[in-house]
Amino acid sequence: MNAGEASLLRRAVDADAAAAADVWLRSFAAALPTVVRPRSDDEVRRYFRDVLVPLREAWVAEAAGAVVGVMVLQGESLAQLYLDPDWRGRSVGDRFVALAKERCPQGLTLWTFQVNEPARRFYERHGFVAVEFTDGSGNEEREPDVRYVWRP
Template sequence: MKNSDRTVRLRRALPSDAEAAAGVWLRSFAAALPGVVRPRSDDEVRDYFRHVLIPVRETWVAEAAGEDVVGVMVLEGEELDQLYLAPEWRGHGIGDRFVALAKERSPGGLALWTFQVNAPAHRFYERHGFAAVRWTDGSGNEEREPDVRYVWRP
Protein backbone atom coordinates (compact mmCIF):
# COMPACT_ATOMS: atom_id res chain seq x y z
CA MET A 1 0.00 0.00 0.00
CA LYS A 2 1.41 3.40 -0.96
CA ASN A 3 1.59 6.24 1.57
CA SER A 4 -1.05 8.25 -0.29
CA ASP A 5 -3.50 5.35 0.06
CA ARG A 6 -3.55 5.61 3.84
CA THR A 7 -5.72 7.92 5.89
CA VAL A 8 -3.90 10.85 7.45
CA ARG A 9 -5.56 12.87 10.19
CA LEU A 10 -4.46 16.29 11.45
CA ARG A 11 -4.95 16.84 15.17
CA ARG A 12 -3.58 18.83 18.08
CA ALA A 13 -0.46 17.28 19.52
CA LEU A 14 -0.62 15.50 22.84
CA PRO A 15 2.23 15.21 25.35
CA SER A 16 2.59 11.58 24.28
CA ASP A 17 3.39 12.77 20.71
CA ALA A 18 6.55 14.64 21.72
CA GLU A 19 9.04 11.88 20.92
CA ALA A 20 7.48 11.01 17.55
CA ALA A 21 7.07 14.66 16.52
CA ALA A 22 10.69 15.41 17.41
CA GLY A 23 11.73 12.35 15.40
CA VAL A 24 9.87 13.67 12.35
CA TRP A 25 11.57 17.04 12.78
CA LEU A 26 15.03 15.46 13.09
CA ARG A 27 14.59 13.17 10.07
CA SER A 28 13.05 15.89 7.93
CA PHE A 29 15.72 18.45 8.81
CA ALA A 30 18.49 15.96 8.00
CA ALA A 31 16.90 15.04 4.66
CA ALA A 32 15.94 18.55 3.51
CA LEU A 33 18.86 20.55 4.91
CA PRO A 34 21.94 18.31 4.99
CA GLY A 35 24.33 21.27 4.74
CA VAL A 36 22.77 23.28 7.56
CA VAL A 37 24.49 22.87 10.91
CA ARG A 38 22.03 22.36 13.76
CA PRO A 39 22.96 24.24 16.94
CA ARG A 40 21.10 21.73 19.14
CA SER A 41 21.67 18.04 19.80
CA ASP A 42 18.99 15.44 19.10
CA ASP A 43 18.25 15.24 22.83
CA GLU A 44 17.87 19.03 23.07
CA VAL A 45 15.42 18.95 20.14
CA ARG A 46 13.42 16.21 21.86
CA ASP A 47 13.38 18.22 25.12
CA TYR A 48 12.21 21.31 23.22
CA PHE A 49 9.28 19.39 21.76
CA ARG A 50 8.46 17.83 25.14
CA HIS A 51 8.76 20.97 27.31
CA VAL A 52 8.05 23.91 24.97
CA LEU A 53 6.42 23.17 21.63
CA ILE A 54 3.71 20.75 22.66
CA PRO A 55 2.71 22.18 26.07
CA VAL A 56 3.13 25.90 25.26
CA ARG A 57 2.66 26.42 21.51
CA GLU A 58 -0.17 25.49 19.17
CA THR A 59 1.31 22.25 17.87
CA TRP A 60 -0.42 19.99 15.35
CA VAL A 61 0.55 16.56 14.09
CA ALA A 62 -0.34 14.51 11.05
CA GLU A 63 -1.10 10.97 12.11
CA ALA A 64 -1.22 8.21 9.51
CA ALA A 65 -3.52 5.25 10.00
CA GLY A 66 -1.52 2.32 11.22
CA GLU A 67 1.56 4.49 11.76
CA ASP A 68 2.84 7.10 14.12
CA VAL A 69 3.17 10.83 13.59
CA VAL A 70 4.29 11.65 10.02
CA GLY A 71 4.19 15.45 10.17
CA VAL A 72 4.30 18.35 12.60
CA MET A 73 3.27 22.01 12.42
CA VAL A 74 3.68 24.68 15.09
CA LEU A 75 1.82 27.98 15.09
CA GLU A 76 2.54 30.94 17.32
CA GLY A 77 -0.07 33.58 16.59
CA GLU A 78 0.49 34.65 12.98
CA GLU A 79 3.85 32.87 12.87
CA LEU A 80 4.06 29.52 11.10
CA ASP A 81 6.96 28.45 13.27
CA GLN A 82 7.53 24.84 12.16
CA LEU A 83 6.27 22.63 9.34
CA TYR A 84 8.10 19.35 8.85
CA LEU A 85 7.07 16.06 7.25
CA ALA A 86 8.63 12.63 7.46
CA PRO A 87 10.73 12.40 4.25
CA GLU A 88 8.77 9.41 2.92
CA TRP A 89 5.51 11.36 3.32
CA ARG A 90 6.47 14.40 1.26
CA GLY A 91 4.42 14.95 -1.88
CA HIS A 92 1.22 13.40 -0.49
CA GLY A 93 -0.70 16.61 0.26
CA ILE A 94 -0.05 16.73 4.01
CA GLY A 95 1.87 20.00 3.78
CA ASP A 96 -0.99 21.48 1.73
CA ARG A 97 -3.43 20.45 4.46
CA PHE A 98 -1.22 21.92 7.18
CA VAL A 99 -1.00 25.27 5.34
CA ALA A 100 -4.78 25.32 4.82
CA LEU A 101 -5.22 24.68 8.55
CA ALA A 102 -2.72 27.42 9.42
CA LYS A 103 -4.60 29.90 7.21
CA GLU A 104 -7.87 28.87 8.85
CA ARG A 105 -6.37 29.34 12.33
CA SER A 106 -4.81 32.70 11.37
CA PRO A 107 -7.15 34.23 8.78
CA GLY A 108 -5.56 37.68 9.04
CA GLY A 109 -2.26 36.42 7.65
CA LEU A 110 0.81 34.31 8.33
CA ALA A 111 4.55 34.77 8.26
CA LEU A 112 7.45 32.36 8.41
CA TRP A 113 11.19 31.97 7.97
CA THR A 114 12.87 29.40 5.76
CA PHE A 115 16.50 28.95 4.82
CA GLN A 116 17.67 30.36 1.51
CA VAL A 117 19.15 26.97 0.56
CA ASN A 118 15.73 25.31 0.88
CA ALA A 119 14.46 25.88 -2.68
CA PRO A 120 11.70 23.24 -2.39
CA ALA A 121 10.25 25.12 0.60
CA HIS A 122 10.34 28.38 -1.39
CA ARG A 123 8.36 26.77 -4.22
CA PHE A 124 5.92 25.20 -1.74
CA TYR A 125 5.15 28.43 0.12
CA GLU A 126 4.98 30.53 -3.05
CA ARG A 127 2.48 28.02 -4.48
CA HIS A 128 0.37 28.70 -1.39
CA GLY A 129 0.38 32.47 -1.90
CA PHE A 130 3.29 33.44 0.35
CA ALA A 131 5.62 36.18 -0.89
CA ALA A 132 9.27 36.58 0.00
CA VAL A 133 9.69 39.96 1.69
CA ARG A 134 13.13 39.87 3.31
CA TRP A 135 16.43 38.06 2.90
CA THR A 136 19.03 37.94 5.66
CA ASP A 137 22.63 36.85 6.09
CA GLY A 138 21.61 34.45 8.87
CA SER A 139 23.11 36.47 11.71
CA GLY A 140 19.71 36.51 13.43
CA ASN A 141 19.15 32.75 13.63
CA GLU A 142 20.81 30.05 15.71
CA GLU A 143 22.07 28.17 12.68
CA ARG A 144 23.78 31.27 11.24
CA GLU A 145 22.27 30.26 7.89
CA PRO A 146 20.96 32.89 5.43
CA ASP A 147 17.19 32.85 5.48
CA VAL A 148 14.10 34.32 3.83
CA ARG A 149 11.00 35.86 5.42
CA TYR A 150 7.73 34.85 3.73
CA VAL A 151 4.36 36.50 4.32
CA TRP A 152 0.83 35.51 3.33
CA ARG A 153 -2.03 37.98 3.49
CA PRO A 154 -5.59 37.08 2.43
Protein backbone atom coordinates (compact mmCIF):
# COMPACT_ATOMS: atom_id res chain seq x y z
CA MET A 1 0.00 0.00 0.00
CA ASN A 2 1.33 3.43 -0.79
CA ALA A 3 0.95 6.56 1.34
CA GLY A 4 -2.07 7.73 -0.65
CA GLU A 5 -4.12 4.62 0.01
CA ALA A 6 -6.59 4.71 2.86
CA SER A 7 -6.88 2.50 5.87
CA LEU A 8 -10.14 1.41 7.44
CA LEU A 9 -10.96 2.59 10.95
CA ARG A 10 -13.18 0.18 12.86
CA ARG A 11 -13.98 -0.94 16.38
CA ALA A 12 -11.49 -3.48 17.64
CA VAL A 13 -12.68 -7.03 18.24
CA ASP A 14 -11.09 -9.68 20.45
CA ALA A 15 -9.18 -11.12 17.49
CA ASP A 16 -7.41 -7.75 17.04
CA ALA A 17 -5.88 -7.64 20.52
CA ALA A 18 -2.54 -9.29 19.67
CA ALA A 19 -1.99 -7.23 16.53
CA ALA A 20 -2.99 -4.01 18.34
CA ALA A 21 -0.56 -4.78 21.16
CA ASP A 22 2.20 -5.42 18.62
CA VAL A 23 1.51 -2.02 17.01
CA TRP A 24 1.75 -0.44 20.47
CA LEU A 25 5.05 -2.21 21.17
CA ARG A 26 6.63 -1.24 17.81
CA SER A 27 5.38 2.34 18.07
CA PHE A 28 6.56 2.80 21.66
CA ALA A 29 10.01 1.42 20.83
CA ALA A 30 10.36 3.69 17.79
CA ALA A 31 8.92 6.90 19.28
CA LEU A 32 10.14 6.64 22.87
CA PRO A 33 13.53 4.90 22.87
CA THR A 34 14.64 6.68 26.07
CA VAL A 35 11.49 5.88 28.08
CA VAL A 36 11.74 2.82 30.30
CA ARG A 37 8.72 0.53 29.96
CA PRO A 38 7.60 -0.90 33.32
CA ARG A 39 5.74 -3.80 31.66
CA SER A 40 7.05 -6.74 29.64
CA ASP A 41 5.85 -7.41 26.10
CA ASP A 42 3.72 -10.28 27.42
CA GLU A 43 2.13 -8.02 30.06
CA VAL A 44 1.32 -5.43 27.38
CA ARG A 45 -0.26 -8.14 25.21
CA ARG A 46 -2.33 -9.42 28.17
CA TYR A 47 -3.50 -5.87 28.94
CA PHE A 48 -4.71 -5.42 25.36
CA ARG A 49 -6.37 -8.85 25.39
CA ASP A 50 -8.00 -8.64 28.83
CA VAL A 51 -8.67 -4.92 29.33
CA LEU A 52 -8.26 -2.52 26.42
CA VAL A 53 -10.02 -4.40 23.63
CA PRO A 54 -12.90 -6.01 25.56
CA LEU A 55 -13.55 -3.31 28.20
CA ARG A 56 -12.69 0.02 26.57
CA GLU A 57 -13.70 1.78 23.38
CA ALA A 58 -10.84 0.44 21.27
CA TRP A 59 -10.45 1.19 17.57
CA VAL A 60 -7.98 -0.09 15.01
CA ALA A 61 -6.78 1.14 11.65
CA GLU A 62 -6.52 -1.70 9.18
CA ALA A 63 -4.71 -1.65 5.85
CA ALA A 64 -4.10 -4.55 3.49
CA GLY A 65 -5.52 -6.91 6.12
CA ALA A 66 -3.11 -5.80 8.86
CA VAL A 67 -3.65 -3.64 11.94
CA VAL A 68 -1.51 -0.50 11.51
CA GLY A 69 -2.88 1.69 14.30
CA VAL A 70 -4.76 1.57 17.57
CA MET A 71 -6.75 4.17 19.49
CA VAL A 72 -8.49 3.73 22.84
CA LEU A 73 -11.04 6.12 24.30
CA GLN A 74 -12.03 6.02 27.95
CA GLY A 75 -14.76 8.54 28.59
CA GLU A 76 -13.34 11.95 27.58
CA SER A 77 -9.80 10.58 27.66
CA LEU A 78 -7.87 9.73 24.54
CA ALA A 79 -6.08 6.97 26.44
CA GLN A 80 -4.02 5.44 23.60
CA LEU A 81 -3.11 6.45 20.06
CA TYR A 82 -0.27 4.49 18.50
CA LEU A 83 0.64 3.86 14.87
CA ASP A 84 2.92 1.33 13.30
CA PRO A 85 6.13 3.32 12.61
CA ASP A 86 5.77 2.71 8.85
CA TRP A 87 2.35 4.36 8.97
CA ARG A 88 3.30 7.64 10.65
CA GLY A 89 2.70 10.65 8.42
CA ARG A 90 0.04 8.92 6.34
CA SER A 91 -3.00 10.70 7.88
CA VAL A 92 -4.09 7.68 9.95
CA GLY A 93 -3.44 9.62 13.17
CA ASP A 94 -5.38 12.60 11.78
CA ARG A 95 -8.34 10.32 11.08
CA PHE A 96 -8.15 8.81 14.57
CA VAL A 97 -8.20 12.29 16.17
CA ALA A 98 -11.16 13.32 13.99
CA LEU A 99 -12.98 10.16 15.10
CA ALA A 100 -12.14 10.83 18.76
CA LYS A 101 -13.51 14.38 18.46
CA GLU A 102 -16.66 13.00 16.80
CA ARG A 103 -17.10 10.43 19.59
CA CYS A 104 -16.39 13.04 22.33
CA PRO A 105 -17.74 16.32 20.92
CA GLN A 106 -17.74 17.93 24.38
CA GLY A 107 -13.96 17.70 24.54
CA LEU A 108 -10.99 15.42 25.09
CA THR A 109 -8.01 15.13 27.37
CA LEU A 110 -4.83 13.10 26.96
CA TRP A 111 -1.36 12.61 28.40
CA THR A 112 1.88 12.28 26.48
CA PHE A 113 5.49 12.25 27.54
CA GLN A 114 7.31 15.58 27.42
CA VAL A 115 10.15 13.98 25.42
CA ASN A 116 7.71 12.94 22.68
CA GLU A 117 8.05 16.14 20.64
CA PRO A 118 6.47 14.67 17.45
CA ALA A 119 3.34 13.66 19.40
CA ARG A 120 3.19 17.04 21.11
CA ARG A 121 3.38 18.86 17.76
CA PHE A 122 0.75 16.49 16.34
CA TYR A 123 -1.74 17.15 19.15
CA GLU A 124 -1.09 20.90 19.14
CA ARG A 125 -1.72 20.94 15.37
CA HIS A 126 -5.09 19.33 16.14
CA GLY A 127 -6.09 22.05 18.61
CA PHE A 128 -5.02 20.43 21.87
CA VAL A 129 -3.58 22.82 24.48
CA ALA A 130 -1.03 21.83 27.12
CA VAL A 131 -2.57 22.52 30.52
CA GLU A 132 -0.37 20.60 32.98
CA PHE A 133 3.26 19.49 33.12
CA THR A 134 4.43 16.92 35.68
CA ASP A 135 7.70 15.47 36.89
CA GLY A 136 6.49 11.96 36.04
CA SER A 137 5.86 10.87 39.63
CA GLY A 138 2.25 10.02 38.70
CA ASN A 139 2.97 7.56 35.90
CA GLU A 140 4.44 4.06 35.87
CA GLU A 141 7.35 5.07 33.67
CA ARG A 142 8.39 7.90 36.04
CA GLU A 143 8.79 10.04 32.92
CA PRO A 144 7.84 13.75 32.90
CA ASP A 145 4.56 14.11 31.04
CA VAL A 146 2.13 16.73 29.84
CA ARG A 147 -1.67 16.77 29.87
CA TYR A 148 -3.43 18.19 26.83
CA VAL A 149 -7.04 19.32 26.52
CA TRP A 150 -9.16 19.92 23.42
CA ARG A 151 -12.43 21.80 23.67
CA PRO A 152 -14.66 22.54 20.67
